[in-house]
Each structure stands twice: as structure tokens, then as C-alpha cells.
Amino acid sequence: xxxxxxxxxxxxxxxxxxxxxxxxxxxxxxxxxxxxxxxxxxxxxxxxxxxxxxxxxxxxxxxxxxxxxxxxxxxxxxxxxxxxxxxxxxxxxxxxxxxxxxxxxxxxxxxxxxxxxxxxxxxxxxxxxxxxxxxxxxxxxxxxxxxxxxxxxxxxxxxxxxxxxxxxxxxxxxxxxxxxxxxxxxxxxxxxxxxxxxxxxxxxxxxxxxxxxxxxxxxxxxxxxxxxxxxxxxxxxxx
Amino acid sequence: xxxxxxxxxxxxxxxxxxxxxxxxxxxxxxxxxxxxxxxxxxxxxxxxxxxxxxxxxxxxxxxxxxxxxxxxxxxxxxxxxxxxxxxxxxxxxxxxxxxxxxxxxxxxxxxxxxxxxxxxxxxxxxxxxxxxxxxxxxxxxxxxxxxxxxxxxxxxxxxxxxxxxxxxxxxxxxxxxxxxxxxxxxxxxxxxxxxxxxxxxxxxxxxxxxxxxxxxxxxxxxxxxxxxxxxxxxxxxxx
Numbered sequence: 001x002x003x004x005x006x007x008x009x010x011x012x013x014x015x016x017x018x019x020x021x022x023x024x025x026x027x028x029x030x031x032x033x034x035x036x037x038x039x040x041x042x043x044x045x046x047x048x049x050x051x052x053x054x055x056x057x058x059x060x061x062x063x064x065x066x067x068x069x070x071x072x073x074x075x076x077x078x079x080x081x082x083x084x085x086x087x088x089x090x091x092x093x094x095x096x097x098x099x100x101x102x103x104x105x106x107x108x109x110x111x112x113x114x115x116x117x118x119x120x121x122x123x124x125x126x127x128x129x130x131x132x133x134x135x136x137x138x139x140x141x142x143x144x145x146x147x148x149x150x151x152x153x154x155x156x157x158x159x160x161x162x163x164x165x166x167x168x169x170x171x172x173x174x175x176x177x178x179x180x181x182x183x184x185x186x187x188x189x190x191x192x193x194x195x196x197x198x199x200x201x202x203x204x205x206x207x208x209x210x211x212x213x214x215x216x217x218x219x220x221x222x223x224x225x226x227x228x229x230x231x232x233x234x235x236x237x238x239x
Numbered sequence: 240x241x242x243x244x245x246x247x248x249x250x251x252x253x254x255x256x257x258x259x260x261x262x263x264x265x266x267x268x269x270x271x272x273x274x275x276x277x278x279x280x281x282x283x284x285x286x287x288x289x290x291x292x293x294x295x296x297x298x299x300x301x302x303x304x305x306x307x308x309x310x311x312x313x314x315x316x317x318x319x320x321x322x323x324x325x326x327x328x329x330x331x332x333x334x335x336x337x338x339x340x341x342x343x344x345x346x347x348x349x350x351x352x353x354x355x356x357x358x359x360x361x362x363x364x365x366x367x368x369x370x371x372x373x374x375x376x377x378x379x380x381x382x383x384x385x386x387x388x389x390x391x392x393x394x395x396x397x398x399x400x401x402x403x404x405x406x407x408x409x410x411x412x413x414x415x416x417x418x419x420x421x422x423x424x425x426x427x428x429x430x431x432x433x434x435x436x437x438x439x440x441x442x443x444x445x446x447x448x449x450x451x452x453x454x455x456x457x458x459x460x461x462x463x464x465x466x467x468x469x470x471x472x473x474x475x476x477x478x
Contacts, residue, residue, distance in 0.1 A: 001242060001339065033285075041280040041294050046272075051331075053305045055280050055292035066292045068305040068327055070334035084334025088307055088327050092290075095309035095323025100240065100339050 004101040016113075016148035020120065023113045026058060034059045048073055057092045064092040067103055083107065083137070108141035115221030116145045119194065123219035127193035128153045133185060133209060135159035135168040138198035138223045143168070146194060147175055154178045158188040160199070185228070189213045198223040211236045243340040255352075255387035259359065262352045265297060273298045287312055296331045303331040306342055322346065322376070347380030354460030355384045358433065362458035366432035367392045372424060372448060374398035374407040377437035377462045382407070385433060386414055393417045397427040399438070424467070428452045437462040450475045 029035035037056040044050055050071040057064040069085040076082040085103025090096065119127075127150040132139040135157050146152060155172035157179065159165035169179035182188035185208050189195055197209065201224060211233035214220070220237075222229065268274035276295040283289055289310040296303040308324040315321040324342025329335065358366075366389040371378040374396050385391060394411035396418065398404035408418035421427035424447050428434055436448065440463060450472035453459070459476075461468065 003240060036282045036284055036290075038280040038282045038290070038292065041277040041292065043275045043277045043294060043296055045275055045296070049331075051277070051294060051296055051303055053277065053280065053292045053294035055282060055290060055307070057282055057284070057290055064290060064307065064309060066305055066307040066327070068294070068303065068329055068336075070303060070329060070331070072332060072334060075333060080333065084329075086327055086329065086336040088305070088325060088339065090307055090309060090323075090325065092288075092309070093311060094314060094319065095311060097307075097325040097339065097341075100327065100336065102336075 001097050002099045004099055006102040006105055009102060009105045016116070016145045019109060019113045019145075020117050023110070023117055027117075029058060029060070059092065062092045063098070064090040066090070067106075069103065069107070108137050109145075111138055111223050112141035112145045115142060115196065115223065116149060118221065119146070119219055120149070123150070123194055124217055126151060127219070129156065129192045130154075130194040130196065131156035131158070131182070131188045131192035132168060132196050132198070133158050133188060133228055134196075134198035134200070134224065135161075135164040136198060136200070139164075139168050139196060140171060142196045142198070142221065143172060143175075146196075147177075150194070152177055154180065156180050156182045156188040156192060158182040158185060160203075160205075185209045186213050191215060193218055195220040196223070197221075197226070197228050199228050201225065201227070203227060207231060209233075240336050241338045243338055245341040245344055248341060248344045255355070255384045258348060258352045258384075259356050262349070262356055266356075268297060268299070298331065301331040302337070303329040305329070306345075308342065308346070347376050348384075350377055350462050351380035351384045354381060354435065354462065355388060357460065358385070358458055359388070362389070362433055363456055365390060366458070368395065368431045369393075369433040369435065370395035370397070370421070370427045370431035371407060371435050371437070372397050372427060372467055373435075373437040373439070373463065374400075374403040375437060375439070378403075378407050378435060379410060381435045381437070381460065381462075382411060382414075385435075386416075389433070391416055393419065395419050395421045395427040395431060397421040397424060399442075399444075424448045425452050430454060432457055434459040435462070436460075436465070436467050438467050440464065440466070442466060446470065448472075 026035050035058040040052050040054045042052045052069040054067045066088045071083050073082050085107050087101040087103045089099040155177050157165045157168045165181055172179040190213050207230040209229045265274050274297040279291050279293045281291045291308040293306045305327045310322050312321050324346050326340040326342045328338040369385055394416050396404045396407045404420055411418040429452050446469040448468045
């Protein structure tokens, strides 16, 4: 059994196209009954923590993956990560435990890959402006993957806290893009070719993005169950 | 992070009373809201395999446990175990991955401990005859634990296959008990102080144990959702 740490996973230099192709294969296998995912199971103890286990399996490669996730905001107050995850990889025929992997790298990458895989089919190839509503882990992983596939020039960032927003803008500038801290959702969304919304699922905010502000042909990815989007404005989407 | 193999877990020589006390503490903590278990999540691909993940957490000790289970009967045809499991142990506050443990030892021990803990409150202290309906992993783990707590003299064994039944009888004799391969369920159950039923959950057999065959004061433990017990006879139990 091997342990794949965060550093080890990073050092493998897995490329965005490799990740997208792997995810697309799994989704096609799932449609063909050769890969399966179970409903997540969770514990909400009532003290602010959120615990989750997910289970999925594939025939080829013969891997069964169990992911354990703990969300504890108290850890970020202490300078750690609020969300920590690990993945146990089991041979899906023999049951042998093959590896334990740090789950934080995959939490970001897998979610972004699902969005970017959809973008590969739905977004305009010349997308240049990307807007982020929510500036946390998901914004960074989406930015990294989108930058690998699209001729981005400009990033709009809107977040509840100035710190996360500024960190995202700095990251975008370091990648050679213009970065704008938007004043409000309308300013962020207007003119964007791609909008990524990833506010915390624990947010109690009323929906504040009107989809009618989007320009025609814009693509949106929501990792937050569309929480910030005004429900009555969503009819504007083609799909 | 450490890996606790089957051999390592055995070498710890954890005693039956230690296991029962730990389980009792967890059940009391659960009642007090200090320990939680989530509903299991599962995948049934339709090819005979059964996959499952379970999630539980405790405040003290601060452990979150995710168990992955694969049942694949094809593995026993190849001389391996049909059921293989692993457990990932995570710190339930920090989210740090603490250990990965072989899950097969605990699958047997934990289930038997739940039965034997109930027996500690419900069974007669002088129980001498124990009957097993189903002679697999659970029969062995129950026999081991019951032998630690009760003045057993005699084991009755009834199983679908002669091989598992004979192995259980041999194990009972090696522990110094008289072992009888019962001809049928009535013979197995009659005169028993404790009855353990653990037929496979995949069994298609019609219920074949009539609870009225039990002697007064007998204790039964069922790890098989009472599948082999005739429903209409179950009213005989005090609880």
C-alpha cells in the first residue's frame, strides 16, 4: 500500500488535458454501466463540522475510491485548512487496499475538471474574460485549468472577504492576466465569457446574481448548487 | 500516518472485555450526541459484487472512521476472502489522516461485540450451550467472544455447506467444547442458551427457524436481519 501525499501528487505534473480525458472516460463509463458512484453519506454533528464519505468504483482501471471529508471552520482560524480529505483506493475486484491519497488536491482538481469538461463542449473557444463569484479553493483550481485551455486576458473577482479576493487577483496577475476586484455581482458578471460561482454551501446570503446580466453565449459553472443565482433569472440558459 | 495490518491488530491482543467496554462507551456517547454514525452508502453493480462505505465519528477519542467494504464471491473461488475491508481513521477535529487499518478483523469483532454486549445485559450468566445457524466469519468471532464470557460446554452448528460447519466444529473442539453438527434447525436450536444466526444476506432461503423451539430464557443474536427466523414466531421474545 502506498501513501500519496499532496506534494507527491503535485510532483506527478498531471496535465489539465490528462485530467479532463480521464474524467470524460469515467463519465462515459458511468453511462455505460462500467463505473458507478454512490450517494454521499454525511454526518452533521451540529457544532459547525460537516463530515462526508463518498464511494465510487470503476471496472477499468479496477479502482474503488472512498473519500473522507471533514469540514471544520475552526481549523482555518488556527491557520490550517477548513476542508481536509483523504482517499482510500481499493482494487475493485480483489478488495486489496492499494493506496491512500491526500484528498485536498483532488477536491479542487476534480470539481474544476467537471466544470472545464462541460466548458470544452459548451463555452466559446475564444473565451477571454472569466468572472469568479467566490474566491476560495475552487476559484483557484478553476482559474488554473481554464488558463490551460482558453486565451484568457482578464479576471473579475468578487468575494465576501477582501483577503481571498486579493489573493486570487494576485494569482491571476502572476499568470499574466489583468485582474479586477469587482464592486458588485453585476460588474463582475457583465462582459464575462465564463462565470464560475463557488460561494460556501453554508452561505445564508439571498441570491444576488441576475443571469440576465450575462452576455449572450456566456458559460457558467456553479460549484455551489447555484445558491447565489436568482432562481427566476435562470430560464435564460440554453441548458 | 500508520498502517495497521491484520497481523498487527491481532498482535495487540485486545481483550474481549476491552472491546465490549469500548463499544458500550461509544453507544452511550451516541445516545448523548457525542458520537455519530451515518447511514451506509453502497454500490451494487449487478455482477454479484457489493460495495459499501460507512462513516462514523466520536468526540472522545477524536476519531472519524470511514470503512470501505467489497464483497466479491469470485475471490473466495480463487482462495481469497469474499469480503475485504479497510478503515481510514481521521482526526475528527483537525481532519488529519491518522491511520489505515485492515478492516477484516474489525468486521468480525465489532459485529460479535454488539451481540455479546447485548448478551451481557440479556443472556443467562451460566449459558453453556450455544447454537450457530450459519458457520462463517461471524460464527467464529461470536464463538471466540462468547467463550471469553460464558461457561460454554457445547456448540451446535448448522450451515448450508459442510465445509464451513466442520471448520467451526473443529474450532470449537480445539477450544475444549463438545461440537455437534446439527441435522436441522430444530435440533440446533433446542436446548441452546444462546443462538447466533448469521446466514448470508444474499440467501434466498425461506425462513426456517421457529422461535417456539427455543428454551425459556434463551438469548438470540442475529447478524442477518433475522432472515432465517419465521416472522410469525418472533412474538415469543421479551424484547
